Amino acid sequence: MDVTIFGSGYVGLVTGACLAEVGNTVLCIDIDPAKIDLLNSGGVPIYEPGLDELIKSNREAGRLRFSTDAEAGVRHGLFQFIAVGTPPDEDGSADLQYVLAVARTIGEHMDGYRILVDKSTVPVGTADKVAAAVRETQAARGATVEFDVVSNPEFLKEGAAIEDFMRPDRIIVGTDNPRTAELLRALYAPFNRSHDRLMVMDIRSAELTKYAANAMLATKISFMNELSNIAEAVGADIDKVRVGIGSDPRIGYQFIYPGCGYGGSCFPKDVRALEQTARSLGYDPQLLHAVEAVNFRQKELLFKKINDYFAGDLKGRTIALWGLSFKPNTDDMREASSRVLMESLWAAGASVRAFDPVAADETRRIYGERADLTLAADAMSALDGADALAILTEWAQFRSPNFATVHGKLKTPVIFDGRNILDGRLANAAGLTYVSIGRLPLRPG
Numbered sequence: 001m002d003v004t005i006f007g008s009g010y011v012g013l014v015t016g017a018c019l020a021e022v023g024n025t026v027l028c029i030d031i032d033p034a035k036i037d038l039l040n041s042g043g044v045p046i047y048e049p050g051l052d053e054l055i056k057s058n059r060e061a062g063r064l065r066f067s068t069d070a071e072a073g074v075r076h077g078l079f080q081f082i083a084v085g086t087p088p089d090e091d092g093s094a095d096l097q098y099v100l101a102v103a104r105t106i107g108e109h110m111d112g113y114r115i116l117v118d119k120s121t122v123p124v125g126t127a128d129k130v131a132a133a134v135r136e137t138q139a140a141r142g143a144t145v146e147f148d149v150v151s152n153p154e155f156l157k158e159g160a161a162i163e164d165f166m167r168p169d170r171i172i173v174g175t176d177n178p179r180t181a182e183l184l185r186a187l188y189a190p191f192n193r194s195h196d197r198l199m200v201m202d203i204r205s206a207e208l209t210k211y212a213a214n215a216m217l218a219t220k221i222s223f224m225n226e227l228s229n230i231a232e233a234v235g236a237d238i239d240k241v242r243v244g245i246g247s248d249p250r251i252g253y254q255f256i257y258p259g260c261g262y263g264g265s266c267f268p269k270d271v272r273a274l275e276q277t278a279r280s281l282g283y284d285p286q287l288l289h290a291v292e293a294v295n296f297r298q299k300e301l302l303f304k305k306i307n308d309y310f311a312g313d314l315k316g317r318t319i320a321l322w323g324l325s326f327k328p329n330t331d332d333m334r335e336a337s338s339r340v341l342m343e344s345l346w347a348a349g350a351s352v353r354a355f356d357p358v359a360a361d362e363t364r365r366i367y368g369e370r371a372d373l374t375l376a377a378d379a380m381s382a383l384d385g386a387d388a389l390a391i392l393t394e395w396a397q398f399r400s401p402n403f404a405t406v407h408g409k410l411k412t413p414v415i416f417d418g419r420n421i422l423d424g425r426l427a428n429a430a431g432l433t434y435v436s437i438g439r440l441p442l443r444p445g
């Protein structure tokens with residue numbers, strides 16, 4: 001089938017590459033010429049495991065193309081996927097300007113029936129706005145070409161995006177038109193083989209399902225973060241508590257890891273957007289507000305712990321950071337906890353020596369060259385001349401360091417583990433103080 005994807009970011013590229021992989025002919029459109037040039041010259045603008053290979057093989061097979069020519073995109077696909085950003089507006093609501101711009105482009109150029117498939121995360125009611133935008137642009141040129149708008153939210157996780165797309169837990173299709181539902185069912189058939197995971201529902205429920213999923217996951221994390229602070233206060237170990245409650249299948253082990261706050265392009269923005277939607281309708285979403293507030297406080301926790309440890313004397317100190325991306329296996333630093341810590345350290349007069357396996361370029365892009373930021377070539381050299389080590393991202397390579405080497409390099413033998421990934425006893429055995437999120441206090445052994 002012929003598919004056009006508007007937006008060649010995380011979601012657009014993964015969707016495009018996976019749909020091409022199963023035999024569709026996919027044209028990816030982006031307004032960013034640099035991104036399209038890079039893709040056309042064999043590069044990939046984001047780090048996502050497996051994506052380079054998938055793009056390369058499908059480009060070579062002629063099933064995956066990239067262009068800035070939106071008109072060609074509209075003419076190409078029966079399915080017109082919208083996978084552009086929906087960043088937060090000033091009040092936290094989702095900014096729909098990119099989604100509606102694509103809708104207008106489609107309305108302007110469509111010459112036959114098209115299915116607009118909204119993959120971007122958008123507030124309830126957006127499909128109506130998309131349809132209105134298509135109708136208005138058609139009317140402006142005196143056209144009345146048939147189309148449908150489908151809500152098809154995406155649930156992939158960065159770092160595991162290909163696997164999530166290829167083997168989804170569910171495929172949500174929001175449409176009131178049974179014929180459109182069948183066409184989407186056919187498109188998704190290769191990803192829906194072992195048992196039927198495609199759920200057809202009304203558009204508004206589909207739109208809300210996406211926010212509900214992210215808000216539920218964010219709630220689990222904030223709940224555990226809240227609990228980790230209570231555990232610290234009462235002298236309990238959050239790790240024991242985590243395992244204790246996770247063993248109940250009604251709770252489960254997933255997404256109950258406490259840490260230095262959730263980040264990324266989605267949880268923070270989607271919780272805020274849902275909160276804003278509720279408020280705009282006169283409902284006070286107290287729980288969502290608390291989820292966000294707890295996360296905000298949690299992102300400041302590591303700085304507080306470091307500052308307390310050094311009795312507020314951070315000026316002139318150097319803190320080593322392991323991990324800059326908001327989670328492992330991605331170079332995405334949107335709303336990353338590392339940013340809150342770095343900015344707080346800089347404000348307190350400290351310098352940062354950081355290492356991340358893939359996010360160094362992104363860090364340079366965001367912060368530029370600055371005297372108080374050094375990007376080290378590897379984890380151990382980030383410790384050179386540092387007063388202490390803080391761990392912000394649970395990259396596998398940070399899990400089992402040589403503690404004696406760490407001890408030998410740090411001016412003050414202390415580790416602040418923002419993701420609870422280290423074995424504190426081993427750190428203690430090497431003479432390091434180990435400070436975690438809600439685990440029992442561990443002192444040098």
Ligand SMILES: NC(=O)C1=CN([C@@H]2O[C@H](COP(=O)(O)OP(=O)(O)OC[C@H]3O[C@@H](n4cnc5c(N)ncnc54)[C@H](O)[C@@H]3O)[C@@H](O)[C@H]2O)C=CC1
Nearest residue numbers: 007008009010011030031032083084085086098120121154
């Ligand atoms: N990143 C993720 O893991 C997930 C994101 N989402 C949602 O998917 C949507 C897209 O997210 P990302 O892929 O992360 O965004 P992104 O920022 O990585 O990519 C968006 C792309 O759209 C392009 N664009 C903007 N206007 C355009 C236009 N008129 N025509 C063509 N391209 C245009 C931009 O240049 C950019 O390359 C958002 O609503 C997000 O909430 C949903 C699930 C997972």
Ligand SMILES: O=C(O)[C@H]1O[C@H](OP(=O)(O)OP(=O)(O)OC[C@H]2O[C@@H](n3ccc(=O)[nH]c3=O)[C@H](O)[C@@H]2O)[C@H](O)[C@@H](O)[C@@H]1O
Nearest residue numbers: 154155156157158221255256257259262263264266326327
């Ligand atoms: O809408 C989206 O964009 C996506 O948002 C999240 O995916 P993602 O943001 O890529 O990453 P997650 O693995 O969910 O992690 C988000 C944040 O939560 C943190 N986290 C996660 C799990 C946990 O137990 N504790 C915890 O602090 C991570 O460190 C990270 O900062 C959802 O998991 C995806 O299903 C969804 O499609």
